[in-house]
Amino acid sequence: MSLENLRVMGIDPGLTRCGLSVVQAGQGRAVLPVAVGVVRTPAGAELTERLLRxxxxxxxxxxxxxxxxxxxxxxxxxxxVSTVMNTAHAVGVLMLAAAQRGIPVHMYTPSEVKKAVSGNGRADKRQMTIMITRILGLSEAPKPADAADALALAVCHCWRAPLLARTKAALEPNSTEGAR
Structure with a gap:
């Protein structure tokens, strides 16, 4: 199943630094970078202000x-625990933004992303940055690491999306693909 031209937003959630990226699936395993960046919120600001930003x-x-x-x-x-809670608050805001637009959200563990992108579920940040730079044909490595992680999440989804779509189709009632 081809999902060519699928536009994927990858998000490495964080309250202080949140990596954002957008890529577009190409032919086969090709993935084209569209945008990458990091949103920062001041650590001294109130939680509500940071979530609003x-x-x-x-x-x-x-x-x-x-x-x-x-x-x-x-x-x-x-x-x-406080870091996990702050990240969880951020994830809720990020998921809500997608839900309000009817955009499906897929969640991946760090080891799933590392395995998909580098072949090693225990790859370190340096290895991941090198791989994402190569995969996307970037002239320089994305910085900071949150930006590279956001790109890795988007690439991971591009590569897993065809299998996810086939699995979903096979599980749907009246699916002809599942009967093959």
């Missing part, structure tokens, strides 16, 4: 780049 930024990106699907990193325990 994040919401405004992601809504602007969705308006500007019109993604058809969003890939977000799944929140996992990092040892610091």
């Amino acid at each position: 994040l919401s405004n930024a992601v809504n602007d990106w969705m308006d500007d780049y019109q993604p058809e699907v969003v890939a977000i990193e799944r929140v996992f325990e990092r040892g610091n």
Whole structure:
């Protein structure tokens, strides 16, 4: 199943730094970069103000780049409960922005993204940045790491989307593909 021209927004969620990217699926495994950046919120600001800034930024990106699907990193325990909670608040805002537009959201763990992009579920940030730079044919590595991670999430989804679509089609009632 080809999903050529699928526009994917990758989001590496964070309250202080949130990586945003948009890529477009090409032929086969080709992926074309469209945009990449990082939204920053001041650590000293109230949580509500920070979430509002994040919401405004992601809504602007969705308006500007019109993604058809969003890939977000799944929140996992990092040892610091307040960091996890702040990231979870950010994820809620990001998912709401997609939901308000009817854009499907897919969540991936860091190890799923690392495995898809580098072939190694334990790849370090340096390896991931090198791979994403090569895969997208970028002239220089995206910085900071949050930007590279957002691109990796989008690429991961581009490469997994055909399998996800086939699986969904096979599980739907009256599916002719599932009967083959």
